[in-house]
Amino acid sequence: MTAEHETAVPRVVLRMDRVHLAPGFAFSEREAGTNGLGLALADRTASLVRAEEHYSASLCTYTCAAVPVIDPIHGGLEGCVNITTWSRSSPGLLLALAESAASTTSAVMLARSTGRTPRPTSKGRVFRVQRARLEPAAGTLRAMSSTWTDALTTASSSIAEGRVVAAVGEPGAGRATLLGQALRRAHPRVRVLSADVPAPEDVGAWLSLWTPELAKPDTAVVVENVDALPAWAAHELRRRATCALSGQPPGGASSLTWAVTARRLDAIPAALGSLVETVVPLAPLRERTEDIPVLARWAAHQTRMREVGFTPAAERALLAHDWPGNVDELVSVVHGAATRSEVIDVRHLPPAFQTSGAHRLSRMETVERDEIVRTLAVPAATIAGAAAQLGLSRATLYRKLRYYGISRST
Numbered sequence: 001m002t003a004e005h006e007t008a009v010p011r012v013v014l015r016m017d018r019v020h021l022a023p024g025f026a027f028s029e030r031e032a033g034t035n036g037l038g039l040a041l042a043d044r045t046a047s048l049v050r051a052e053e054h055y056s057a058s059l060c061t062y063t064c065a066a067v068p069v070i071d072p073i074h075g076g077l078e079g080c081v082n083i084t085t086w087s088r089s090s091p092g093l094l095l096a097l098a099e100s101a102a103s104t105t106s107a108v109m110l111a112r113s114t115g116r117t118p119r120p121t122s123k124g125r126v127f128r129v130q131r132a133r134l135e136p137a138a139g140t141l142r143a144m145s146s147t148w149t150d151a152l153t154t155a156s157s158s159i160a161e162g163r164v165v166a167a168v169g170e171p172g173a174g175r176a177t178l179l180g181q182a183l184r185r186a187h188p189r190v191r192v193l194s195a196d197v198p199a200p201e202d203v204g205a206w207l208s209l210w211t212p213e214l215a216k217p218d219t220a221v222v223v224e225n226v227d228a229l230p231a232w233a234a235h236e237l238r239r240r241a242t243c244a245l246s247g248q249p250p251g252g253a254s255s256l257t258w259a260v261t262a263r264r265l266d267a268i269p270a271a272l273g274s275l276v277e278t279v280v281p282l283a284p285l286r287e288r289t290e291d292i293p294v295l296a297r298w299a300a301h302q303t304r305m306r307e308v309g310f311t312p313a314a315e316r317a318l319l320a321h322d323w324p325g326n327v328d329e330l331v332s333v334v335h336g337a338a339t340r341s342e343v344i345d346v347r348h349l350p351p352a353f354q355t356s357g358a359h360r361l362s363r364m365e366t367v368e369r370d371e372i373v374r375t376l377a378v379p380a381a382t383i384a385g386a387a388a389q390l391g392l393s394r395a396t397l398y399r400k401l402r403y404y405g406i407s408r409s410t
Contacts (some may be wrong), residue, residue, distance in 0.1 A: 037082040040066035042231035044077060045200045048095050065094035067102035072110040075171070075228060076263055081105065128194050145290035148178070151280050155182035158278035164258040168265055169282035171225065172326035175261035178282055179222045183259065189218055196224040203233045211240045226260045227267035234269030285323040285330060292318055292330065299331045303338035313346040317353040347377045369404045372397070376406070 039047035046067045066082040081102040083094050151167075158165050159182055167175035180192045193213055198206045213219055226234070241258065258275055262268045265279050285291065293310075296318055300308035310318075314337075323329055337348040346353060351370040375386045387397040400406075 035064055037064060037066045037080055040068050040080050040082070041077065043200060044068050044070070044228065044230055046095060046099055063094060065098040067095075067098040069102050069105050069109075072106045075225070076267070077227075078109070079105075129191060143294045145288050147283050147288050148174075148291060151178055151282055152182055152185070154278070155179060155280045156185040158280075159183055159259070160186040163277040164275045165260075165278045165280060166265060166268065166276040167259075167261045167280045167282055168263065170263065170284045170326055172328035173282050173284050174327045175282050176222050176224050177327075178280070179259045179261065183220045183222075187218075187220070190220050191216075191218055192220050192222065194222045194224060197226065197228045200230055203230060207233065207236060207240070211237070214241055220259065222259045222261065223272075224261045226269065226272055227262040227264070229269055229272070231269050231271070234271040238271045238275070285326045286321075289319055292323075295327060295330055296334050299334040300338040300344065303335045304342065308338050309343040311343065311345045314344045314349060317346045317349055321353060365404075368400070369406070372400060372404065373406060 035049055039049060047065075049064045062084050064082060064084045066080050068077055069079045069081060070076070071078050081098045083098045083101075085094065155165050155167065155178060165179065165182070167179050169175055176194050180194070183190055183192050193210070195206075195210050197203070210221075214221060223237070229237070258272075260268065260272060260276070265273065265276065268276065285295075293315060296310065296315075297308070300310075318330075318333075325332075333350060333353070334344070336350075337344045340348050351373040372386070372390065375381065375389055383394055383397060387394045390397065392400070
């Protein structure tokens with residue numbers, strides 16, 4: 001490090017203190033005008049703001065590179081990496097460094113989340129027409145927990161009164177399904193569209209393709225995951241909806257136009273959040289254990305189009321799982337099991353459901369556990385035969401069964 005660099009570092013830190021670039025100060029666009037940190041948080045994409053591009057004159061001697069940090073599991077905005085230096089410094093290098101830091105932070109978050117794969121970013125679906133997936137005629141809705149039915153009652157009554165409803169909670173918990181059911185209960189003839197927010201770079205095309213549906217009569221739209229929308233897109237969506245609503249007749253479906261889902265109310269962009277009049281929290285599936293058997297039987301029926309049985313061991317395994325992916329994960333797991341058998345047993349479920357150990361496994365232990373489960377899942381498998389196939393003694397295999405919490409009676 002040169003002597004010039006040693007004196008420059010404390011000098012830039014001192015200058016940043018003068019413009020309040022420190023923890024506890026707000027640098028959103030609303031508070032500080034155009035700046036790299038505010039743009040990255042609003043648009044959920046990498047941003048570079050050079051000296052003359054800043055709104056505030058006090059920031060015009062700096063260049064700011066900022067990159068949002070996205071939760072690799074749920075896709076939520078967790079923070080931002082911002083690098084600020086003198087305006088004469090290399091902007092390309094700054095942005096590359098910020099992107100590297102943000103990527104590393106997301107990778108660490110993934111590693112600490114027990115290695116589950118990240119949620120794929122929505123790319124292809126512009127919108128879909130919601131079907132009444134949980135049919136009351138089949139008794140599914142009547143058998144759901146009071147947590148679900150109370151949320152449904154609140155949402156449907158608010159929609160009937162013309163209020164804008166937001167269903168908040170974890171992704172996959174059934175927020176969009178809840179709103180679709182509430183819309184149909186309040187207005188049975190309405191057509192319900194679901195539009196899921198795509199990656200930031202696709203938002204412009206996404207808006208252009210589906211917002212013309214807003215002007216069609218007897219149409220309601222559920223915009224899913226609006227907390228992932230950039231601020232500019234939220235303003236544009238509100239503008240287009242307002243234009244569409246102005247052309248609808250009194251007593252039409254205008255009150256149904258806005259229904260949104262998000263993780264939290266305070267995460268909804270202000271342009272849309274100010275429209276929300278009723279907030280309906282929906283608990284995650286792990287807190288609605290009464291719904292697990294009901295939804296599991298429904299998912300199995302949807303797979304085979306007839307009743308599918310569950311053994312007591314399978315039911316216990318489903319109830320014991322913490323369901324990080326909520327209803328979406330449950331449907332996927334049961335669908336895979338139902339394709340293999342008309343009576344679902346614990347051996348038809350993924351390996352993670354066939355263990356009862358409470359300790360966290362390393363990656364190698366997970367591979368070993370899954371291989372043991374796979375070997376023992378073969379019909380007529382014995383401990384002696386499995387031990388020979390795995391290259392273990394019977395005593396070692398029994399010890400590993402206890403360690404991993406694998407239930408086996410042979």
